[in-house]
Amino acid sequence: MASETIKHGVNLEEYGAFVENMTENPEDAMLRLGASGVAEGRAMHTLAKLDAYSFGGEEIRRETREYTFPLGAHKEVEADAGFVDPTDRPEPVEVALAGLTGCINATVGIVAMENDIDLDGLETTVGLDLDPRVLFGVRGVERSDETYDDFTIDIEVSGPGLTDEDAETLREGARRSPVFNLLSGSHEMTPEVHLKDARPA
Template identity: 35%
Template sequence: MTISQNIDLDKLEGFRTFLKDNPEKVRLSLEAKAVYEGQVGRSLVHIGKYALDGEVVDRQTRHYTFPFGAWKEVEDVLGVGGPTDRMEPVEMALAATAACLINSVTFNAVRMDIDIEDLEITVRSKVDPRVLFAIKDPMQHSNCLGAIEYEVKVSGDVSDDDLETIHQLCQHSPVHGMMAEALEMDGQISRA
């Protein structure tokens, strides 16, 4: 057993081999549910159960609730009663991107023997809120969302080739794929 950065590399390689040999296996079905709190712009987002190859995994330690909204100053300008700071959805999308980039880099760099001591990834974008407030048509999102930029800072015994590999590993992140590729988004609306 070879342990590096708190991961069993033999198990990691075994899992990668299983994925290569069984392309129809290891499919994750994920969900998040937002519930309106009765105040404009505020919701509680719940994350819990997921499915692995169709088998539902639902345990209490997987249940998380996050309060979403906006920033106190923005809520005040909008006239929201009792303005407060909340996690903002676009920021959380950027946070999810940063976290997934870290996962993509570290799960692969460790098996490639890239010596990462510290890794910090910052993800940024600019947003014009006119689509959100129905001033612009939803088809104009691309005109209202700035490019997503990320900056990777890494320390350790890393060569220029390692830095290029780390850049390539960022592109293996599933959330990077969600953000970089045009994915179909389908909505169903019904009465509760």
């Protein structure tokens, strides 16, 4: 009997209780997320790290949740820019796009579960054109809104008896993705620079 309540690895009864509690006690579901990045002494190379986060006001920190990501640039770009011994690393925008695909898949999966849409397969592909001239100082920051163009998001789903109505439900539901809203929305944020071990000039 219990197996009938499990779908795509989720206990639907527990999921329903989770959503109900979130509705009645939203503070129990609030998340505080963050990341850090340490420059590695080579231009454009950073070791990024994820570890602690807060859930419902409680900080959660454990060694098994320490993830590191070596970030950098494309080998061909480094070669053209005069880098010594150019290397190939995941580029930060690509990592953000990868995060977008994961978040959209998670969101579409939730929407499908809520609407009894049976999915056998789900794949999200995203892409964009990136103009690096602001990054390299050829253009001023006031033109940063021209950095990206031709942003595409394609979601391919498969399953028994899927209809155009199902596709529209999933398409609209994808807009609930937190990363989609992180990238598409306008947010108040300002870089702050803090001097560490400052020495007299």
